[in-house]
Amino acid sequence: MTSTFSFVGWRKYWFAVSAISILLSIGFLVVFGLKFSADFTGGSLIELEFAQGAPPTQEVKQVLTSLKGLSVQSADENQKLILRSEAQDEATHQATLATLRETFGEFTELRFDSIGPTVGSELRRSSIIGVLVTLLLIGLYISWAFRKVSEPIASWKYGLITVLCAAHDVIIPLGVFALLGQYYHWEIGSGFVAAILTILGYSISDTVVVFDRTRENLLQHRGEDFPVVVERSIRETFTRSVNTSLTTLLALTAVFFFGGESTQPFALALMIGIAVGTYSSIFFASPLLVTWELYRKS
Numbered sequence: 001m002t003s004t005f006s007f008v009g010w011r012k013y014w015f016a017v018s019a020i021s022i023l024l025s026i027g028f029l030v031v032f033g034l035k036f037s038a039d040f041t042g043g044s045l046i047e048l049e050f051a052q053g054a055p056p057t058q059e060v061k062q063v064l065t066s067l068k069g070l071s072v073q074s075a076d077e078n079q080k081l082i083l084r085s086e087a088q089d090e091a092t093h094q095a096t097l098a099t100l101r102e103t104f105g106e107f108t109e110l111r112f113d114s115i116g117p118t119v120g121s122e123l124r125r126s127s128i129i130g131v132l133v134t135l136l137l138i139g140l141y142i143s144w145a146f147r148k149v150s151e152p153i154a155s156w157k158y159g160l161i162t163v164l165c166a167a168h169d170v171i172i173p174l175g176v177f178a179l180l181g182q183y184y185h186w187e188i189g190s191g192f193v194a195a196i197l198t199i200l201g202y203s204i205s206d207t208v209v210v211f212d213r214t215r216e217n218l219l220q221h222r223g224e225d226f227p228v229v230v231e232r233s234i235r236e237t238f239t240r241s242v243n244t245s246l247t248t249l250l251a252l253t254a255v256f257f258f259g260g261e262s263t264q265p266f267a268l269a270l271m272i273g274i275a276v277g278t279y280s281s282i283f284f285a286s287p288l289l290v291t292w293e294l295y296r297k298s
Contacts, residue, residue: 007234008227011287018168018284021276025175028182034174035181037189039115040124043069044088046096047080047111054081055104063103064096075185080110082185087114110261127193131170134197138204139163145208146215152226152293161292162207165285169203169277170196173269191266199273206245206281210237214286227290234286245278 007014037045048054057072060081064070067085075082088096093112100107115123143159173196180186214233221229249271256267 006231007238007283008231008287008290011283011291014283014287015291018280021172021175022168025172025178028175028178032178032182034178035185035187036124037113037187039113039189040127042087042115044083044085044093044114045111046083046093046109048083048100049076049080049108049110050104051107052105054078057081060100060104063099067092067096073185089114123190127190130193131196131200134200135163135166138166138200142204142208142211146211153289157289157292158211161285161288162204162211164288165207165277165280166200166203168280168284169199169273172276173199173272176272177265177269186265189265191263192269195266195269195273198270199277202248202274203277203280206241206277207285209241210234210281210286211289213237214289226293230286230290234282238282241278241282245274248274 054074057074060072060083061070064083064085067083067088070083070085072084073082074080083096093114097109139159139162141159142162143156146155146158148155177186177188177192181188210233213236214230217229217233217236218226221232252267252271252274256264256271259267
């Protein structure tokens with residue numbers, strides 16, 4: 001890091017990176033949408049693996065005409081089939097497997113999920129409410145925790161910027177999963193919601209570390225220019241933030257590659273969220289605080 005490098009001084013570049021990432025993520029969400037698993041949509045999902053290659057999806061649909069709302073997708077270079085339909089009871093599930101075996105030969109059932117539409121809708125609503133309530137409570141807590149540092153930034157601004165950063169860190173993983181859902185059929189399930197809540201906690205913790213150092217430096221260096229205090233605070237916490245994130249990312253990388261398919265979406269969401277959260281806590285949150293203060297003075 002050269003002496004000319006400045007976290008605060010170069011904030012326009014960091015804001016540009018964040019803006020581009022957010023716009024791309026929102027674009028993916030609008031164009032592709034999210035593929036919700038049966039956890040949220042209700043219905044049944046069956047994932048099958050064929051050793052000799054999966055049969056054509058159209059032929060599968062012709063065989064299973066009795067299933068309502070049936071959609072069939074191939075995956076993993078045509079080695080797997082993913083079947084979605086209205087909720088099936090166990091008898092219908094077994095009859096479906098028997099019909100497929102009689103027609104297309106042996107296969108391995110990798111997954112079967114079945115959730116009623118009412119339960120799925122309730123889970124989705126509860127997840128959204130849970131995330132929003134978490135953001136609200138965190139913003140209120142940060143505002144309260146920084147209440148004794150009223151100059152030059154009001155405490156509620158710390159809380160608001162923390163919430164904005166958390167939203168920044170959630171939108172980008174959502175955009176990535178919209179893209180993955182479109183091309184690799186990755187779905188959003190209850191595990192993804194757990195990952196999002198974890199990202200919120202991790203991201204906010206990183207942001208608060210920098211803000212707390214800023215609070216300490218404001219008390220110790222009264223009268224010093226606010227941008228200078230913020231720059232010092234970021235530099236003092238930079239190594240801690242990066243080292244903590246790298247350690248966590250190494251563990252998650254191991255989970256992603258060796259933990260099995262069921263844990264991959266959870267691990268990848270965390271990897272993206274933690275990487276983005278580390279970026280935002282260093283390059284977005286505190287520089288935004290400075291920009292807000294300079295705008296107020298202008």
